Amino acid sequence: MSKTEKKPLLQVENLSIGFSQYMKGTQKRVIQPIADMNVEINEGEIVAVVGASGSGKSLLAHAVLGILPSNAICSGSVVYKGEELTEKRKRQLRGREISFIPQSVNYLDPLMRVGAQVQIGLDKKTAHKQQEKLFAQYDLKSSDGHLFPYELSGGMLRRVLFATSVREGVRLVIADEPTPGIHPEALSEILKQLKQFAKDGAGVMLITHDMMSALQIADRVAVIKEGATVEISEAVAFQGTGERLKTEYTKRLWRALPQNDFDLEFKGRDLNI
Amino acid sequence: MTLSGENLGHYYQRDRWILKDVTISIAPGEVLGLSGYSGCGKTTLSRILAGYIAPRTGNIWIDHKAMEPRTFRPVQLIYQHPEKAINPKWRMRDVLTESYAPSQAILDAFEIKNEWLTRWPVELSGGEKQRFCIVRALNPATKFIIADEMTTMLDAITQAKIWNSFLGICKSRNIGVIVVSHETSLLNRLCDRIYHLGK
Structure with a gap:
């Protein structure tokens, strides 16, 4: 739905990531x-990235941001605005031009009040006001800003993130995964904001399992299976x-939704174990 | 054997009540859905029912008796965030066998690969870790399981498969299950009855 002419913002090509692990002593192995x-x-485009759990969707995000663990070995090309995205450029851009919403609520600082965490990186003079506005927008009370992460529910932490x-x-x-555990009203607010990012000309990579929500706003959908793009x-x-879907896997993924034929995946197994 | 909570109420900060006068009960083999707004106290209620926190008001009964302290808890809780329920400094094999030794058949039912057992928690994805949490809760002495947003981290295919295996095992062992979720379509698929928390 991009009104502007298509200008590629981020191109990830033939990306591969491996991890070297120590087995015993100095013996090493690499998993890929x-x-x-x-x-x-x-x-101005929203691309949803969907696929099995463990297929490497989060790793893709971490690779683009340059926050993979130190034992990761990365190859392939990541091009941002027509230029190779080097580790140095990633460091400069992340948190500024490239913004990240992590999957795990563990990424919040457990010892810092959530209001203060949202104010990080905002203009000092207007930070407080801005934070209150964001809280109101995502259906959080302004008193919630004084709480610590452990005092908020899973869905509330998502909205803080x-x-x-x-x-x-x-x-x-x-x-x-910005949406799990969020009730429908707050969810639609988040989708609206993602849509707004795109309207303002930003590109959005939406990694999710929640296909129904993603399809409401996404322009295209990339399906990942076992570390490779299948469709x-x-x-x-x-x-x-x-x-109209191209591969068998994507069709199964689509049909397995509870809204569709959830039961098709239900095989009559003997589960007396 | 029923699990029931009577007039449950709880707050974390004085007089900011999260739950008030909640009465809920579940029979063995029943699948009960629990839905409500995020922040309305679903997880708090789950933690109370599982005996992790004592409610400010009200009581929990198992078969009209209070839960015994310092024994195996017949009510097991599966958390929304597996990474918060697993010791990051234990290998997955130790996580898995902490409460009992699961049979290969159970591992197969949840498609847990043998090679995962030697890995550290950070080396598995959220969905892979969640399977360990599920198997860990299926101790032979378990009578009730509370699944708090158990499959929100999973893709649709895995979600359907896991519920299939999980409910299959629970039905055969007559375990009562409370399914906590926002997803109405999922609750409608799985549950015999749905309890709406809050307004």
């Missing part, structure tokens, strides 16, 4: 969770029985 990942995001990503001058938003389809192809 991501083998052949390809994703392209244009300016989301509020930390809303900054001026953001060009690329990488949202890793990139227009979001409109996800409807009915999925006859």
